[in-house]
Amino acid sequence: MDVSGKVVLVTGGGGGIGAGITEAFAEAGAKVAITDINGDWAQAEATRIGRGAIAFQHDVTSPESWAQMKTGVEAAFGPVDVLCNNAGISLPFKPMEDITLDQFDRVMAINVRGVFLGCHLFMGEMKARGSGHIVNTSSVNGQLPHGTFACYSASKFAVSGLSESIGQELAPFGVGVSILYPGLTRSRMSEGQMHDLPDDIKAAIAGKMMEPVWLGRAVVRAVQENQLHIITHPDHLDALKARVDALYAAFGEPAQPDFAGGRIDV
Ligand SMILES: NC(=O)c1ccc[n+]([C@@H]2O[C@H](COP(=O)([O-])OP(=O)(O)OC[C@H]3O[C@@H](n4cnc5c(N)ncnc54)[C@H](O)[C@@H]3O)[C@@H](O)[C@H]2O)c1
Numbered sequence: 001m002d003v004s005g006k007v008v009l010v011t012g013g014g015g016g017i018g019a020g021i022t023e024a025f026a027e028a029g030a031k032v033a034i035t036d037i038n039g040d041w042a043q044a045e046a047t048r049i050g051r052g053a054i055a056f057q058h059d060v061t062s063p064e065s066w067a068q069m070k071t072g073v074e075a076a077f078g079p080v081d082v083l084c085n086n087a088g089i090s091l092p093f094k095p096m097e098d099i100t101l102d103q104f105d106r107v108m109a110i111n112v113r114g115v116f117l118g119c120h121l122f123m124g125e126m127k128a129r130g131s132g133h134i135v136n137t138s139s140v141n142g143q144l145p146h147g148t149f150a151c152y153s154a155s156k157f158a159v160s161g162l163s164e165s166i167g168q169e170l171a172p173f174g175v176g177v178s179i180l181y182p183g184l185t186r187s188r189m190s191e192g193q194m195h196d197l198p199d200d201i202k203a204a205i206a207g208k209m210m211e212p213v214w215l216g217r218a219v220v221r222a223v224q225e226n227q228l229h230i231i232t233h234p235d236h237l238d239a240l241k242a243r244v245d246a247l248y249a250a251f252g253e254p255a256q257p258d259f260a261g262g263r264i265d266v
Helices: 016-027 039-049 063-077 101-129 150-173 188-193 199-206 212-225 234-249
Strands: 007-011 031-036 054-057 082-085 133-137 176-181 229-231
Touching (some): 007 016, 016 039, 016 188, 031 039, 054 063, 101 133, 150 176
């Protein structure tokens, strides 16, 4: 898709990766709308990015908030061509037994329910128009689980699975889906995550954070070229290979002798 002049909506764009995605689409000539639960942060990024960017206060966990925000974006720009479901939260690095049910529910509500609601609201009209693109922000943890990050990893695996599944549903209608798998990137989330770490480790990690606008530029290219997977941090390749090798190694004889199996498409 040529993104110039297209309408792009980015959730959780009041800083970090969402702001980087918005900035990159604005650079490419798109009309951009930023939403965030913190309306002031969204407005600050719209002002910084300029180029006619607009901002909305919006809670991705609420269907009513989605409907209201959609009406506002359409009134300003017309139908949305590219939806970027980027809003997300993390949890402290802790053994899962120390994570509360409320924390689990909150991370699932924002990271998974929020992505479901966004896709659900826009995919029907994109199908009907025969054009559009959805970009969902997963994480490197959406392919590589991380001990002490179990609930976040689970939420991001859900985003990866949902996205790849609807990619199959939408492709015949000319609608693209991309999954962004960021590694460490500068943002309020990643900087907040370091809060309790010793200063020397903080400094070492800070030096390894990618700047968000580069992820945004990778997202723009993926939409232009209709790529499913957006890998911004290839340094995770060896770990991913080791995980996939372990999975391959578990494939052997079927549990039921002489079982034929085979995939049936429904
Ligand atoms: N920064 C990283 O290293 C990193 C790595 C992998 C994945 N990610 C993912 O990237 C995405 C963006 O994160 P970030 O690192 O830029 O962090 P961030 O905290 O800067 O951005 C997330 C934004 O989402 C907003 N938000 C939170 N709850 C919301 C809600 N209910 N409705 C609407 N907006 C809400 C926050 O206000 C915030 O501005 C997240 O999905 C995150 O999981 C980040």
